[in-house]
Amino acid sequence: MSRIAPQALERFVERLLLDAKVSPDVATVVSRVLVEGDLLGHHTHGVKLAQGYLKDLRNGQAKGNAESLRIVRQTPAAVLYDADYLLGPYCVEQALDFTARAARTFGIGVATIRRSHHIACLAAYLQRYTEQDLIPLVLTSDPAVASVAPHGGLDPVYTPNPLGIGIPTGDKPILIDVSMSTITNGLINKTHQADGQLEHAALIGQDGQQTRDTAAYFATPPGAILPLGSLEFGHKGFALGTLVEALTAGLGGFGRKDGVRQWGAAVTVLTFDPAFFGGVDELKAEMDHFVGACLDSRPRVVQNPVRMPGHAGIARRTKAFEQGLELPEDVLAALRTAASEAGHDYPF
Amino acid sequence: MSRIAPQALERFVERLLLDAKVSPDVATVVSRVLVEGDLLGHHTHGVKLAQGYLKDLRNGQAKGNAESLRIVRQTPAAVLYDADYLLGPYCVEQALDFTARAARTFGIGVATIRRSHHIACLAAYLQRYTEQDLIPLVLTSDPAVASVAPHGGLDPVYTPNPLGIGIPTGDKPILIDVSMSTITNGLINKTHQADGQLEHAALIGQDGQQTRDTAAYFATPPGAILPLGSLEFGHKGFALGTLVEALTAGLGGFGRKDGVRQWGAAVTVLTFDPAFFGGVDELKAEMDHFVGACLDSRPRVVQNPVRMPGHAGIARRTKAFEQGLELPEDVLAALRTAASEAGHDYPF
Numbered sequence: 001m002s003r004i005a006p007q008a009l010e011r012f013v014e015r016l017l018l019d020a021k022v023s024p025d026v027a028t029v030v031s032r033v034l035v036e037g038d039l040l041g042h043h044t045h046g047v048k049l050a051q052g053y054l055k056d057l058r059n060g061q062a063k064g065n066a067e068s069l070r071i072v073r074q075t076p077a078a079v080l081y082d083a084d085y086l087l088g089p090y091c092v093e094q095a096l097d098f099t100a101r102a103a104r105t106f107g108i109g110v111a112t113i114r115r116s117h118h119i120a121c122l123a124a125y126l127q128r129y130t131e132q133d134l135i136p137l138v139l140t141s142d143p144a145v146a147s148v149a150p151h152g153g154l155d156p157v158y159t160p161n162p163l164g165i166g167i168p169t170g171d172k173p174i175l176i177d178v179s180m181s182t183i184t185n186g187l188i189n190k191t192h193q194a195d196g197q198l199e200h201a202a203l204i205g206q207d208g209q210q211t212r213d214t215a216a217y218f219a220t221p222p223g224a225i226l227p228l229g230s231l232e233f234g235h236k237g238f239a240l241g242t243l244v245e246a247l248t249a250g251l252g253g254f255g256r257k258d259g260v261r262q263w264g265a266a267v268t269v270l271t272f273d274p275a276f277f278g279g280v281d282e283l284k285a286e287m288d289h290f291v292g293a294c295l296d297s298r299p300r301v302v303q304n305p306v307r308m309p310g311h312a313g314i315a316r317r318t319k320a321f322e323q324g325l326e327l328p329e330d331v332l333a334a335l336r337t338a339a340s341e342a343g344h345d346y347p348f
Numbered sequence: 349m350s351r352i353a354p355q356a357l358e359r360f361v362e363r364l365l366l367d368a369k370v371s372p373d374v375a376t377v378v379s380r381v382l383v384e385g386d387l388l389g390h391h392t393h394g395v396k397l398a399q400g401y402l403k404d405l406r407n408g409q410a411k412g413n414a415e416s417l418r419i420v421r422q423t424p425a426a427v428l429y430d431a432d433y434l435l436g437p438y439c440v441e442q443a444l445d446f447t448a449r450a451a452r453t454f455g456i457g458v459a460t461i462r463r464s465h466h467i468a469c470l471a472a473y474l475q476r477y478t479e480q481d482l483i484p485l486v487l488t489s490d491p492a493v494a495s496v497a498p499h500g501g502l503d504p505v506y507t508p509n510p511l512g513i514g515i516p517t518g519d520k521p522i523l524i525d526v527s528m529s530t531i532t533n534g535l536i537n538k539t540h541q542a543d544g545q546l547e548h549a550a551l552i553g554q555d556g557q558q559t560r561d562t563a564a565y566f567a568t569p570p571g572a573i574l575p576l577g578s579l580e581f582g583h584k585g586f587a588l589g590t591l592v593e594a595l596t597a598g599l600g601g602f603g604r605k606d607g608v609r610q611w612g613a614a615v616t617v618l619t620f621d622p623a624f625f626g627g628v629d630e631l632k633a634e635m636d637h638f639v640g641a642c643l644d645s646r647p648r649v650v651q652n653p654v655r656m657p658g659h660a661g662i663a664r665r666t667k668a669f670e671q672g673l674e675l676p677e678d679v680l681a682a683l684r685t686a687a688s689e690a691g692h693d694y695p696f
Binding site: 073075076077078080105106107108109110112114135146149150151152153154155156157158163165167174176178179182199200202204208228229230232233235236237238239240242243245246247249250251252253254255256257270272274276277278279282283285286287288289290293294296297298299300301304305306307308309 | 421423424425426428453454455456457458460462483494497498499500501502503504505506511513515522524526527530547548550552556576577578580581583584585586587588590591593594595597598599600601602603604605618620622624625626627630631633634635636637638641642644645646647648649652653654655656657
């Protein structure tokens, strides 16, 4: 197991992006956000993605120049961007910066991005804003992909449609990054390349049976991911997936109806400034009380006490800065391939 | 089975509220929202609640005068209210009206209500705004109640923390009203009064086992409701419950830390005006496409085709206006008791 200094990894990914003619400010943000994904432990949504981003830059399916991000419509508290498939992390951070400024004036800001390229790990965006005592919220769907079945159905129609939110507390922030489906596309792909057996029966096959076997997902006709709540309570996960679909592709007015075929994202971000509501200190005191009550709840399994969302990731991040970042073999292989495809030496 | 005209039911509930010295505008909204809950089929959150509301009005734990709703802090797009336990449906509708006006100017509006009394059925608020081509969103928690365990824990810490959102389409709106837990307190109480066996194993007992038996919930020490996602994927439901907790009690700065003991709600509502984003027609076209794809997904069970959230409720509502509203026996019993406790004749 090799350990890589996070800063060195960031510089390496940034170098690959710059050599692919990505604007310096875009390359800086994208490499930082990708490495941040790995630091928090989301290895399917970290630097592993660089290979695909670089490939799409080469074939014109992703843009690298910052000017691709264009404002279509704007009020002091809301903005609609069209990104023309600019690399997503830069778009999302620009959008969050807009909403943070709006929130400082109005208490709330919202931004929608249509035709973003892929936006990587939602958790990776949040601490920049929780450190400013703001609450950032990110929602996304990918109109080009159909992998989740509606509750009661067999055919895949929409995407896992994740949601990320950062919540300041008096101590470590709460960092939430969850999909509205049982599992993500990234986990299916990774598992299919390994032994093909998921930990839980998160899929539905065309025979109508729940299954752990990823082969059902890749069959013809294909299986699908179950909504969060599975067969019993999947109407709730389906409803939440519909919410994300409506507030991203629906609000942006660009999505599945437009027959999109290329890798990308419909995104909506919101930021709340608690200073305009009950106050920053009161928010933190309330959340500290809530975190305390959750951690005091007796564990079902003694070895696995209750953990707050994001706290394991934050601990992992601290350790990586002290001891270097450990990356799984599939991530290292993707990095090596990315370097080789770009005609670069692989430095780690 | 008796059938009641919805208008007659609304007038009856309004009469009971007026006799309890509730302001006329408050009585009108509360009776309309309660009946709307039943019309959409949410009988645990409809007129059955009137008995409890009237009881709390009599003992001073609920307020009926409109002036109890006070603005604490305000920007053109955001407002914090303190409701001093005014009946919740009036507070929520005032808050949604504020956010709808803000959304017509800025694209977005947000309002937080602390110390609201109970707010009934979230789905009941939505059509008033979807009919204006807006997207209303309602989040709520009750700081006085602990019924859901955090993922991995045994002890109840927070509430089902539901979320409601209305989404305009070219046809019937999508009306979402789902909790972030497997089931609600209302269903447990109702089931416990019947045979005590839930349809699914939605509870966790103090022995760490999942169970359908409501006796586990009412044991000493008590069991708890599992987060949405149950044992396998409950970290997602717990994260979503935490989101609702943060955006309601956290944002309002008033909640569990304050040792609240009386029935009530922390509430946050948002409204989006799609005209400031991709446009109303584009939103509707995108959602129509999505609804079509969902309904086209082949059903797992042929007799149970895919249904969009809220569409069964809208059909029920239409039928109730044509044929009268059918209320379950427990609702009729609660209405009879409410009338008797208020010294009124029961007219149905």
